[in-house]
Amino acid sequence: MTGGAGTSGLSLIFVHRIYYMLSYITRRLLQGIIVLLGVSIISFVVFQYLGDPVLSIVGKNATQKQIEEVREELNLNEPVHIQYLLFLKDAVRGQFGKSYVKERPALGLIMARFPATFELASTAIIIAVTLGVTLGVFVSIKPKSFLSRMIMAGSLFGISIPTFLTGLILILLFAVVFGILPPFGRGETVTLGFWRTGFLTVSGWKHLVLPAFTLGMYSLAMLLRLTKAEMIEVLGEDYIKTARAKGLRSSTVIFKHALRNGLAPVLTMAGLQFGQLIAFAIITETIFQWPGMGRLLLSSIYNNDRPIIVTYIILASIVILLLNLLVDILYAFLDPKVQYD
Amino acid sequence: MIDKIFGSRLMKHFLRDPSALIGAFLLLIFAFGAIFAPVIAPQNPYNLEKVSLSNFLFPPVWMDGGELPFVLGTDDQGRGIFSTILYGCRTSLVVGFGVMLLAGSIGTTLGLMAGFYRGVFDAVVMRIADVLFSFSVSLTAILVMGLLGGGGVLTVVLAISLPEWVKYARTMRGNVLSVREEEYVDAAEASGASDFRIMAKHILPNSIPSILVVASVELAVVIMLEATLSFLGVGVPHTKPSLGMMISLGRDYIFAGKWWLVVFPGAALTGMVIGINLVADWLRDELNPKSVT
Numbered sequence: 001m002t003g004g005a006g007t008s009g010l011s012l013i014f015v016h017r018i019y020y021m022l023s024y025i026t027r028r029l030l031q032g033i034i035v036l037l038g039v040s041i042i043s044f045v046v047f048q049y050l051g052d053p054v055l056s057i058v059g060k061n062a063t064q065k066q067i068e069e070v071r072e073e074l075n076l077n078e079p080v081h082i083q084y085l086l087f088l089k090d091a092v093r094g095q096f097g098k099s100y101v102k103e104r105p106a107l108g109l110i111m112a113r114f115p116a117t118f119e120l121a122s123t124a125i126i127i128a129v130t131l132g133v134t135l136g137v138f139v140s141i142k143p144k145s146f147l148s149r150m151i152m153a154g155s156l157f158g159i160s161i162p163t164f165l166t167g168l169i170l171i172l173l174f175a176v177v178f179g180i181l182p183p184f185g186r187g188e189t190v191t192l193g194f195w196r197t198g199f200l201t202v203s204g205w206k207h208l209v210l211p212a213f214t215l216g217m218y219s220l221a222m223l224l225r226l227t228k229a230e231m232i233e234v235l236g237e238d239y240i241k242t243a244r245a246k247g248l249r250s251s252t253v254i255f256k257h258a259l260r261n262g263l264a265p266v267l268t269m270a271g272l273q274f275g276q277l278i279a280f281a282i283i284t285e286t287i288f289q290w291p292g293m294g295r296l297l298l299s300s301i302y303n304n305d306r307p308i309i310v311t312y313i314i315l316a317s318i319v320i321l322l323l324n325l326l327v328d329i330l331y332a333f334l335d336p337k338v339q340y341d
Numbered sequence: 342m343i344d345k346i347f348g349s350r351l352m353k354h355f356l357r358d359p360s361a362l363i364g365a366f367l368l369l370i371f372a373f374g375a376i377f378a379p380v381i382a383p384q385n386p387y388n389l390e391k392v393s394l395s396n397f398l399f400p401p402v403w404m405d406g407g408e409l410p411f412v413l414g415t416d417d418q419g420r421g422i423f424s425t426i427l428y429g430c431r432t433s434l435v436v437g438f439g440v441m442l443l444a445g446s447i448g449t450t451l452g453l454m455a456g457f458y459r460g461v462f463d464a465v466v467m468r469i470a471d472v473l474f475s476f477s478v479s480l481t482a483i484l485v486m487g488l489l490g491g492g493g494v495l496t497v498v499l500a501i502s503l504p505e506w507v508k509y510a511r512t513m514r515g516n517v518l519s520v521r522e523e524e525y526v527d528a529a530e531a532s533g534a535s536d537f538r539i540m541a542k543h544i545l546p547n548s549i550p551s552i553l554v555v556a557s558v559e560l561a562v563v564i565m566l567e568a569t570l571s572f573l574g575v576g577v578p579h580t581k582p583s584l585g586m587m588i589s590l591g592r593d594y595i596f597a598g599k600w601w602l603v604v605f606p607g608a609a610l611t612g613m614v615i616g617i618n619l620v621a622d623w624l625r626d627e628l629n630p631k632s633v634t
Contacts, residue, residue, distance in 0.1 A: 035472050046488055160614040162565040164572045165588065165607045172595055172603065275477030282483060283569060287592075298573060301487035313484060317476075324475050 025329065032321040039317045043310040044087045047097075048074065057100060091314065097307040099300075106311040110293055115195045116186060117292035121281055123208060124216035129270060132220045133263070136227025140235065141254060143228075151224070158221025163280045167214040167287035174210060182207050184289045211288040215280050219273055226269055230262040264331075271327030274320050354627060364619025371613040375434050378427035386420035386428060387582060401601055414601040416590060422601060426609045428582035433613065436497055436567040436577075437560045444502040445556055448509025453540055453548075455510065456517025467514065470507040478504045479566055486575040494577050497570060501563055512555050516548040550628035557621035561614045568610055584610045 054074065058066045071077055075086045090096065096106045135155075139148045161169070175183035187207035190200040198204030234240065235258055243253045282294035289295065293312065300308035355361050374381060401414045401422075413422040455463040473481060481504035489496060520526060521544070529539050570576030571585030579586065584606045591602025 031468065038472075156615060156618060157611070160561065160565075160618050161607075161611050162569050162572075162585075162614075164569055164585075165610065168588065168592060168595065168603055169607065172600060176595055176598075272475060273477070275475050275480045279477055279479035279483055282480075283573065286573065297487075301490075301575065304490065309484075309487065316480070320475050 021329070025325070028325050028328070032325065035321060036314070036317060039314060040088060040091060041084070043313055044084050047087070047306055047310050048076070048083060096311040096314070099308050100305045101300075101303050106307040107315075109308065110296060110311055110315060113291060113293040113296050115197060116290060117281055117285070117294060119198060120208065120211055120215060120284070120290060120292060121277055123212040124219070124284075125270075125277070127212055128216035128219035128223055131216075132223030133227050133266065136224040136266075137231060137254070137259060139224070139228045140231035143232070152228075155221040155224045158217055159225070161217075163214060163218055163283045164287055166217045167210070167284060170210045170214055171287070181210055183210070186291055211284050211290050214287070215277070215284040218280065219270070219277070222273075223266060223270060227262065227266050230265055231258060234258045234262040268327075268331060271324070271331070274323045278316055278320070351627060355623070358623055360619050361623035364616045364621075364623065367612055367616025368620060371430050371609070371616065372434065374427050375430040378424075378431055382421070382424035382427045384421045384424045386425040387580070400599075401605075413605045416587070416602055417594070422587075422605050425582055425587055426584065426606055429584040429587055429606065430609060430613065432494065432577055432581055432583045433564045433567060433610070435494060436501070437564040439494075439498040440501045440505055440563045441556050441560055443498060444505035444559075445509050445552070447502070448506030449513050449545075449548075449552060451506065452510035452513025453517055453545065456514040456521065457536065457540055457544070463514075466510065470510050473504045473507045474511070476504065478508075478562070479569070482566060482570060483573065483575065486570055491575055491578060494581060497567060497576055500570075501566055505559065505563065508555055508559055509552065512551050513548055516551055517544055520544050520547050554621065554625045554628055557617065557624050561617040561621060564614055564617070565610075 054067055054070050054076070057070050062070075075083045078086070094107050098104060099106050099109055102109060135151050139151050142148050171183045174181040182203075185207060186198050187203035187205075188201040189196045189198050189204060191197075198208060235254075240253060240258055243257050244250070278294070281292065282297055284290065285292045285295035286298050296308065297312045299305075300312070355365075379385065397415065397417060413426070415421055416425070451466050455466045478501065482501045485500040485503060486492070486497070489500070492500075526539060526543055529543050534542075567576060568583065568585030568588070571583040572589045573585075574589065576585060577583045587606040588603050588610075591599070591606070594602050
């Protein structure tokens with residue numbers, strides 16, 4: 001504050017920005033809580049009223065006394081709004097009941113699968129973003145070359161083949177026909193504390209290749225096409241022509257001027273894909289028998305194991321809401337023009 | 342407006358664009374096969390009297406052991422792959438166009454009203470839209486179908502439409518916001534036209550091109566999603582033909598070298614979707630070159 005008018009003016013703007021950002025984050029968190037309440041009401045109805053939870057727990061040959069005990073445990077004798085509040089109370093403490101099949105707490109079962117899903121999904125994102133953006137930039141610089149045409153044709157296939165089919169084709173080619181990569185499972189893993197990782201063994205990496213490409217393929221093609229379209233638009237702008245006319249090296253123009261502006265919408269798009277990534281992870285894990293959360297969800301759907309399904313839905317909602325908030329904040333830091341309203 | 346869309350300029354561009362022509366050709370072939378499946382198919386794979394288990398896992402006719410009329414071989418129930426594909430394409434297209442009609446009309450209406458009236462209605466509709474959008478159509482549809490434990494073709498259409506309307510609503514609302522300030526809308530308002538009339542006669546026609554682009558892109562997405570749901574076993578029931586389910590059944594035979602169970606339905610699905618995407622690409626370049634997503 002001693003640095004004269006210029007500095008204090010700047011810091012005032014900075015304080016203002018922080019203030020607006022904090023109030024924006026607070027508002028978004030409040031919205032997120034409202035959404036979670038909505039999700040919890042749906043989950044509650046599904047949990048307590050869809051099908052017969054009592055029968056699922058005690059089985060068909062239960063005595064009247066056992067049935068009464070379970071009804072008491074599920075609070076089914078209370079009025080509906082009390083039932084919901086009790087459900088919410090348990091949910092906030094992370095208690096979503098026990099899996100009908102494994103008879104262990106649902107949250108623990110799901111969290112034990114988290115590392116496998118995280119490693120698969122993060123590898124897929126890295127593949128999709130790096131290859132998608134690099135190839136997209138290349139295609140936008142040399143749109144008429146033979147290689148570019150091949151890449152664009154490939155990207156058309158990429159967005160036209162559903163994830164499950166991509167997985168099966170990769171298995172057919174690399175596991176059945178060529179026999180060079182394993183089709184199922186996660187390979188050897190190393191346990192570090194609570195985290196079981198496949199990143200530290202050769203077999204872990206080999207098992208990761210096909211599922212990671214399967215999961216990333218659609219996003220890769222999507223980001224490639226988006227990058228190309230954005231870059232071609234940006235490369236036609238006046239300031240790019242000016243930069244070229246100034247005699248700047250074309251790599252400087254492309255990477256320092258064009259890519260910076262062309263990439264913003266691409267990253268926004270990538271940031272909004274988490275829900276889809278989770279959905280595609282369910283499919284990929286099922287095909288490759290990858291021991292992650294998605295495969296657990298699907299087997300729970302087949303077994304009608306409702307505590308797991310409900311816990312999964314609530315966890316997925318929290319993850320999606322938090323990641324979206326994170327992307328928005330990062331985006332705001334990178335681009336000072338963003339307005340919070 | 343219809344003249345403007347299907348007018349001569351557009352038609353001329355279409356005929357000069359090879360990828361659009363290929364796309365339309367593919368789409369026509371699959372639509373034709375699907376509509377006339379009962380006439381073209383050598384066998385009705387869903388008529389139990391016509392299916393015999395003794396025709397178990399025949400390879401395609403050009404391979405050893407292949408037999409007519411099973412051009413592309415048979416599955417483990419003795420159903421002809423070619424015939425089942427034709428019937429499967431029917432389900433794909435029925436679900437695809439069903440969702441287009443349902444989600445399209447709901448989404449367009451909600452987006453139109455949200456953009457026109459703004460205020461609380463806009464805020465509520467668009468917040469719900471934001472949430473559904475961030476969950477994505479695929480995840481919502483998988484979870485809804487999983488919770489319902491399956492259902493008929495109509496259930497699949499409803500489960501996909503539940504999140505899908507958002508795509509149309511967001512596009513429509515964006516359009517309304519940019520058109521609303523135009524002079525001809527002000528003029529219509531000043532002349533005392535009703536809200537409904539302004540929306541239906543002045544704003545909606547102006548947005549038809551961008552809605553068409555969304556509809557064509559989403560047709561491809563929805564057809565892939567129906568196949569995915571059926572592949573996962575939470576889509577159409579087993580008594581209905583579906584490309585996704587065919588591929589799911591064939592999956593168990595990949596390691597036994599019976600590739601035709603997966604490759605042919607997969608190729609049909611991909612061919613149909615590529616056809617739609619090629620037409621969609623062309624429509625987008627032609628109708629609103631600015632938007633990319």
